[in-house]
Amino acid sequence: MTRSLVRTLILADWERHRWPVIFCIASGVLALGLIQVGGELPFIFGATWFFTGLIVLACILPGSNVINERKKQTLPFLMSLPISITQFTAAKIVSTVGLFIIPWLTLVIAAVLYIAGHEKFPNGSIPVVIALASLVLVGFCLIAGVALVSESEGMMVAAMVVSNSSYGFGWYLLVRNAVIRADMKNPEIVWNTEILTVLGFEFAVIVLILGLTFYLQSRKRDFV
Amino acid sequence: MDSGILISQSDKRPIYLQIIEQIKRRIALGDWSEGQPIPSIRQLAVDLQISVITVKRAYLELEREGVIVTQQGRGSRIAPTPGLGLRLHQEELQKHLEHAARLSALLGIEQKELETRLREASDSLAAKEDQ
Amino acid sequence: MKNLAIQLDGVGKKYRYFTLDNIQLQLPPGQIMGLIGPNGAGKSTTIRILMGLIHQDQGEVRVLGHRMPAEQVAAKWDIGFASEDMRLYDVMTLDWHMRFIRSIYPQWDPAYAQLLLKRFGLMAEQKIKGLSHGQRVKATLLLVLARRPRLLVLDEPTTGLDPVARHEILRELTAVMNDEGRSILFSSHNTQDVEQISDQITFIDRGRIIDSMDKEAYLDRWRRLRLEAPTGIELPALPGVISIRQTGRLAVATSNEFGPGIARAYENSGARVQTIENMTLEEIFVAKVELSREEHQEVGA
Numbered sequence: 001m002t003r004s005l006v007r008t009l010i011l012a013d014w015e016r017h018r019w020p021v022i023f024c025i026a027s028g029v030l031a032l033g034l035i036q037v038g039g040e041l042p043f044i045f046g047a048t049w050f051f052t053g054l055i056v057l058a059c060i061l062p063g064s065n066v067i068n069e070r071k072k073q074t075l076p077f078l079m080s081l082p083i084s085i086t087q088f089t090a091a092k093i094v095s096t097v098g099l100f101i102i103p104w105l106t107l108v109i110a111a112v113l114y115i116a117g118h119e120k121f122p123n124g125s126i127p128v129v130i131a132l133a134s135l136v137l138v139g140f141c142l143i144a145g146v147a148l149v150s151e152s153e154g155m156m157v158a159a160m161v162v163s164n165s166s167y168g169f170g171w172y173l174l175v176r177n178a179v180i181r182a183d184m185k186n187p188e189i190v191w192n193t194e195i196l197t198v199l200g201f202e203f204a205v206i207v208l209i210l211g212l213t214f215y216l217q218s219r220k221r222d223f224v
Numbered sequence: 225m226d227s228g229i230l231i232s233q234s235d236k237r238p239i240y241l242q243i244i245e246q247i248k249r250r251i252a253l254g255d256w257s258e259g260q261p262i263p264s265i266r267q268l269a270v271d272l273q274i275s276v277i278t279v280k281r282a283y284l285e286l287e288r289e290g291v292i293v294t295q296q297g298r299g300s301r302i303a304p305t306p307g308l309g310l311r312l313h314q315e316e317l318q319k320h321l322e323h324a325a326r327l328s329a330l331l332g333i334e335q336k337e338l339e340t341r342l343r344e345a346s347d348s349l350a351a352k353e354d355q
Numbered sequence: 356m357k358n359l360a361i362q363l364d365g366v367g368k369k370y371r372y373f374t375l376d377n378i379q380l381q382l383p384p385g386q387i388m389g390l391i392g393p394n395g396a397g398k399s400t401t402i403r404i405l406m407g408l409i410h411q412d413q414g415e416v417r418v419l420g421h422r423m424p425a426e427q428v429a430a431k432w433d434i435g436f437a438s439e440d441m442r443l444y445d446v447m448t449l450d451w452h453m454r455f456i457r458s459i460y461p462q463w464d465p466a467y468a469q470l471l472l473k474r475f476g477l478m479a480e481q482k483i484k485g486l487s488h489g490q491r492v493k494a495t496l497l498l499v500l501a502r503r504p505r506l507l508v509l510d511e512p513t514t515g516l517d518p519v520a521r522h523e524i525l526r527e528l529t530a531v532m533n534d535e536g537r538s539i540l541f542s543s544h545n546t547q548d549v550e551q552i553s554d555q556i557t558f559i560d561r562g563r564i565i566d567s568m569d570k571e572a573y574l575d576r577w578r579r580l581r582l583e584a585p586t587g588i589e590l591p592a593l594p595g596v597i598s599i600r601q602t603g604r605l606a607v608a609t610s611n612e613f614g615p616g617i618a619r620a621y622e623n624s625g626a627r628v629q630t631i632e633n634m635t636l637e638e639i640f641v642a643k644v645e646l647s648r649e650e651h652q653e654v655g656a
Binding site: 233236237238239240266267269270273274275276277278281 | 385386387522525526529530532533535547551552553554555569570571574575632633
């Protein structure tokens with residue numbers, strides 16, 4: 001009975017955040033449309049816009065799904081349901097991460113398909129796009145993890161600052177690498193060691209953050 | 225069955241006493257007859273929106289005075305004592321008379337004057353009724 | 356006594372600025388308990404401990420037979436909880452919340468839910484953020500009442516409500532008593548509500564239980580006596596009289612263990628007893644707290 005309750009909670013969280021997720025996907029698709037229009041300026045705006053939707057969602061979701069439960073005082077309502085703290089925190093982690101993964105995956109796939117389907121854009125840029133998007137995913141996991149564990153708005157905002165400032169820096173580091181820069185222009189996808197290292201590193205950080213979040217949450221004993 | 229009992233918040237007396245008095249009055253007036261079933265303790269508590277324990281106290285007191293009877297599993301009824309209504313009426317009158325006597329003693333009114341005033345009150349009531 | 360709805364045994368919890376100490380509390384099934392006490396007395400903490408939301412430092416907590424907080428999941432299937440600091444999701448509708456609760460609890464009674472909507476004057480399609488304070492409180496209670504839980508735990512269910520809304524809620528709470536197996540524990544600042552519907556009263560002050568007993572017996576122990584004391588007469592200090600206030604020839608004595616002996620003792624001392632009055636729970640509450648504050652000051656001095 002409680003497994004279905006955890007599922008009910010996750011679905012309820014998704015129902016409440018339907019629109020931000022839809023807007024994020026829609027804005028990413030529109031961004032691709034802008035790039036489609038052609039020209040250098042539309043490309044720059046579109047490319048920026050594409051990632052902005054995800055960056056904004058990464059900031060909104062932990063605030064709205066996690067911090068707000070305490071801030072808007074809906075926590076006692078949930079605590080009175082027949083669940084334990086462990087089940088509650090598990091449901092929250094799954095719903096928060098799930099709410100981001102879905103639009104993230106959708107947009108990454110859309111971008112990959114777009115690049116693959118258009119001669120104008122070399123397929124060699126696909127791994128880089130994936131790496132850039134994954135950096136936002138890392139940033140999201142950091143914000144969400146901090147929000148879930150600390151339950152503090154202040155600390156979550158600090159995590160947002162760290163994440164958001166790291167995107168530009170991370171992208172800069174990425175394209176500074178000569179091998180990556182060269183392979184980007186290749187009409188075929190090239191999985192060089194450098195880009196694979198970057199992707200591997202990002203994946204490891206995500207696993208670390210989520211694992212740490214699960215562990216720290218499981219040690220919580222009291223709801224209040 | 226609508227008990228028709230109304231608890232007044234402005235009445236300073238405890239609620240259980242109000243219940244007792246109103247039930248007795250209904251019987252005295254003949255609205256409720258001997259042997260007639262009355263709401264169960266829980267039903268009355270819900271109806272009046274008061275605690276069960278208060279109604280229970282009132283019913284226990286009424287049972288002690290022989291005004292109602294409660295049977296396990298069958299609820300409560302007014303005691304099937306013939307002449308119960310009349311007896312209650314008499315008791316109420318007696319209470320008022322004793323209260324008048326006590327008040328007069330407090331005010332230092334002598335017995336003779338008390339008798340006179342009681343007769344006057346009765347006369348003026350009769351006069352009003354003739355009009 | 357077995358099968359108590361609620362049992363707190365020697366429960367304690369220590370915070371930095373506040374300690375809940377040796378809480379003993381018992382609620383038999385089929386009864387309503389009113390919890391009263393000044394702000395910060397520990398009512399909300401006690402309620403959260405019995406809901407398993409806070410882990411006590413000492414003592415045993417059993418709710419509907421389940422040990423808390425270990426068995427809180429099992430217990431919460433049968434408990435309906437609402438607290439004054441609790442909010443619903445303001446961007447969602449009342450209907451969404453009803454469907455949410457309904458999907459979790461099989462005992463949800465849709466017919467009763469509709470009836471409550473009507474009685475409370477609520478519209479299910481309305482978003483929570485559009486509701487007034489009173490409507491929001493009623494909406495929260497509707498979600499709890501329509502499940503017909505065996506135990507209702509309510510932290511200030513009528514606070515801040517207009518008289519009509521209060522009346523509507525008291526009506527539904529007392530209606531719960533139709534079922535002998537269902538119980539209610541509620542805390543309130545509104546001593547009139549507590550006095551009206553409680554079977555048991557528990558009085559908390561400064562983290563300690565001051566009194567916990569049958570309401571009728573409790574109210575029966577307290578009286579206010581108005582005395583006339585001719586000049587020169589000294590009113591005796593009597594056991595069972597906790598305060599005497601005298602101005603000129605009139606005095607008011609407050610007794611918390613009233614018996615016929617007290618009136619007689621005053622009469623014997625030469626004073627005349629004008630009236631003996633029952634006290635409302637509010638008057639008792641104030642008298643108790645004032646007394647306890649005085650005692651506390653004396654001890655501290």
